[in-house]
Amino acid sequence: MSNEKGCKFCQRDGLPVLPVRPAIMEKGDALPALSGSITVPVTAEGGADYTARLLRQGFLYIWAERSQRWINYYATGDGYFYPLPEDGIVPPRVESGDITPCITRPDELATASLVTLPGKARRNR
Known part of the structure; x- marks a missing residue:
């Protein structure tokens, strides 16, 4: 070190x-969902949503x-x-x-x- x-x-x-980068998560996870003002290339469907993850x-x-x-x-x-x-x-x-x-x-x-x-x-x- x-x-x-x-x-x-x-x-x-x-x-x-x-x-950060957008990443898929399951709806209801304890993670915050991405703001609606951030656009992603593919819309999350079903039980999925987007969150932010480290690179x-x-x-x-x-x-x-x-x-x-x-x-x-x-x-x-x-x-x-x-x-x-x-x-x-x-x-x-x-x-x-x-x-x-x-x-x-x-x-x-x-x-x-x-x-x-x-x-x-x-x-x-």
Whole structure:
């Protein structure tokens, strides 16, 4: 685990956002249903409904309109986001799970579960 103060999992600048994906659930589950203002490609029928779930392991690319550049993240299997350099290469120790957020610091885990969009928000630590 990374015990370095200021590791890339917890040092973020900008507006924090929790990226989610639509997922099917059974109606009546204890999960909240997606808002009607969010459109999904296929209407849920019968005993099904849509909810929001964390992204799966993989990549998340965000286009920053103002700076005209891509912001790249690697989503770990545990639901954490690691900011990547512009070339999008995942450090091998992050991909293997050798480097993770510090589990003894809940604030770091919360920050690592978010991505940040460019803006004038205060620095997250």
